[in-house]
Amino acid sequence: VAIIGGGIGGLTAGVALRQAGVDAHVYERAPAIEPIGAGLCLWPNGARVLNALGLGARTPGISASLNRVQYRDPAGHLLSDISLLPLYDALGDHAYPVSRGDLQALLLEHLGPEHVTLAVECVGIEETGAGGVAVFTDGRRVGADVIVGADGIRSLVRRHVLGAEIELRYHYTCWVGLVSATEALNPHATFTFHIGGAQRCGMLPVARGRLYFFFDAPLTPDVQDREPVLNELLGEVFDGWSDSVQSLISAADPATTVRLLVQDFDPLPTFVSGTVALLGDAAHAMTPTLGQGALQAMEDAIVLARHLTTGASIEDALRGYDAERRARTAPVVLAARARTAALISTADPVASDAWYQELTTSGNDRFVDRLIQLVEEGPL
């Protein structure tokens, strides 16, 4: 199996396939495996993938503790204080907040760097009837029984699978980064969302005393053309927000804070063409409001490895993968999009008021119940 793309999806696929006895190799265009973005929360469906890959014992070592989720209004008043302990009790698995760099390093080490070729950009896919050939900028041609497009939201492999370009939908602009964690910024073991006025600021502790943060705002996508000094811009956009948000804006380092455009696309009619399959954002990029994009990519990897090792023909195995993963991911894409529309991109005041109201009244149960359902509907 030739895997195009060495992000979280491609690396997890490499590990899952090799562990299942499949000869798999990752081809990544960047000169090094480096994170796009800063952190993420491995909710229990992500933790289960790492467990299945034999990495369960190593996960706490790359993670910080996480016991609570808090929502606060812009002034800093607590809207909802949600204990995650009922979630952990119900599922028997924890949530692990991690930096992307740490997660990718763990996956790369487990995969073995010898199974990754860096600095090679795939520029074409040819199907030969008995597998396919991936063509790279340096002229190299790699033949494989299966080609996996784990090449992200702007996937070249997807163009081959669908025979057409698709339209990406822009939702909002986001700045992400890491700062040193302090109690003044964010309480210990707590994922805090400061929310209001179609904007969000999130803070999540990750390993080695760091805090992953994100600022979300429905600015026009050309904001970079008007961007003054980052901290000034964030100061304007989050003017009047609480002391901890202001302290975070001062602490954010413009040199390492990354601006990302949050985009998704409608669920695809297929993830597969012949012996070529899509995985991760290439197949189902979603907005981050449910925190599931990378986790769904990791689930894809496990399911792909399962289907390819049942003894079925490759075409049948990929058809099974396609059906299972489209059914799983399409509702998550649409639910994330609906939450994004309510809270950030169009900020439907009725939907967002209803959601904030729900948080203050029944936050704990609803939040935990929804997460349990999301995990239990998954493959592990």
Ligand SMILES: Cc1cc2nc3c(=O)[nH]c(=O)nc-3n(C[C@H](O)[C@H](O)[C@H](O)COP(=O)(O)OP(=O)(O)OC[C@H]3O[C@@H](n4cnc5c(N)ncnc54)[C@H](O)[C@@H]3O)c2cc1C
């Ligand atoms: C602001 C933000 C916050 C997010 N927060 C969360 C979260 O909390 N939890 C969560 O689960 N998800 C989150 N996500 C989603 C998550 O980041 C993605 O779903 C995940 O990274 C997708 O992984 P991937 O491997 O499919 O794609 P990518 O990470 O995009 O990796 C694709 C790789 O393919 C390589 N590549 C591309 N084209 C080629 C080519 N032609 N040849 C060779 N290599 C190529 C790229 O260099 C890249 O390394 C967030 C996303 C955003 C934007």
